[in-house]
Amino acid sequence: MQSNDACRLPWTPPPAVDVEALPAGKWWDSVRAAPLVGERALELLGDDTGAVIQDKYGTLYWLIEVGSAESWRLRQVRILTELTDESTYLGVPPISRTEGPGTHWRVPLSAEHYLTDAFKLCGALAEADRAELGPVPQGRRTCYHCELPTDEPVIVDIQHGGSGAGRTIYACPRHTRTYQRDAVTEAAARRRALDQGRTR
Numbered sequence: 001m002q003s004n005d006a007c008r009l010p011w012t013p014p015p016a017v018d019v020e021a022l023p024a025g026k027w028w029d030s031v032r033a034a035p036l037v038g039e040r041a042l043e044l045l046g047d048d049t050g051a052v053i054q055d056k057y058g059t060l061y062w063l064i065e066v067g068s069a070e071s072w073r074l075r076q077v078r079i080l081t082e083l084t085d086e087s088t089y090l091g092v093p094p095i096s097r098t099e100g101p102g103t104h105w106r107v108p109l110s111a112e113h114y115l116t117d118a119f120k121l122c123g124a125l126a127e128a129d130r131a132e133l134g135p136v137p138q139g140r141r142t143c144y145h146c147e148l149p150t151d152e153p154v155i156v157d158i159q160h161g162g163s164g165a166g167r168t169i170y171a172c173p174r175h176t177r178t179y180q181r182d183a184v185t186e187a188a189a190r191r192r193a194l195d196q197g198r199t200r
């Protein structure tokens with residue numbers, strides 16, 4: 001007897017040979033998390049995770065029950081759901097695509113893994129947020145790099161001045177990981193300048 005896993009699955013993407021854009025809010029809503037936060041949350045969830053899609057940038061997408069997530073206000077996390085005036089689409093890979101590169105099922109769809117409990121997912125993402133991005137600053141801050149205000153500021157540095165009062169450096173989601181690189185480049189430039197000063 002041939003076993004047919006698809007028959008036992010609660011849901012399967014429509015048969016397609018490639019990634020297909022499917023509307024959120026019909027079978028599921030989706031929770032998107034940036035790679036750093038997403039990876040940590042996936043680890044924290046352990047066996048409690050449902051199916052997870054990963055795109056080519058490493059961004060993770062969980063599927064949750066439609067309408068089960070409100071505004072979570074977590075940094076680098078978005079809820080993809082049907083909006084009143086427009087549809088939101090998620091790139092869903094064929095069920096058989098369980099390896100990259102490109103969009104694939106990081107945690108494959110199976111009878112045990114489909115929807116993730118929104119409450120547990122929120123808890124894991126909140127913990128991952130604190131662990132990976134540090135304390136949550138109050139309110140909007142200006143990104144040190146693009147100089148635009150951001151609602152999801154991450155403290156990337158606290159510079160201690162001579163007076164003892166520290167200057168806090170904030171970054172927007174796009175530039176959170178740019179800071180370290182910039183800081184290293186700056187330090188190298190300062191060292192070079194010092195070295196040149198000495199040899200003169």
Ligand SMILES: [Zn+2]
Nearest residue numbers: 143146172175
């Ligand atoms: Zn920025």
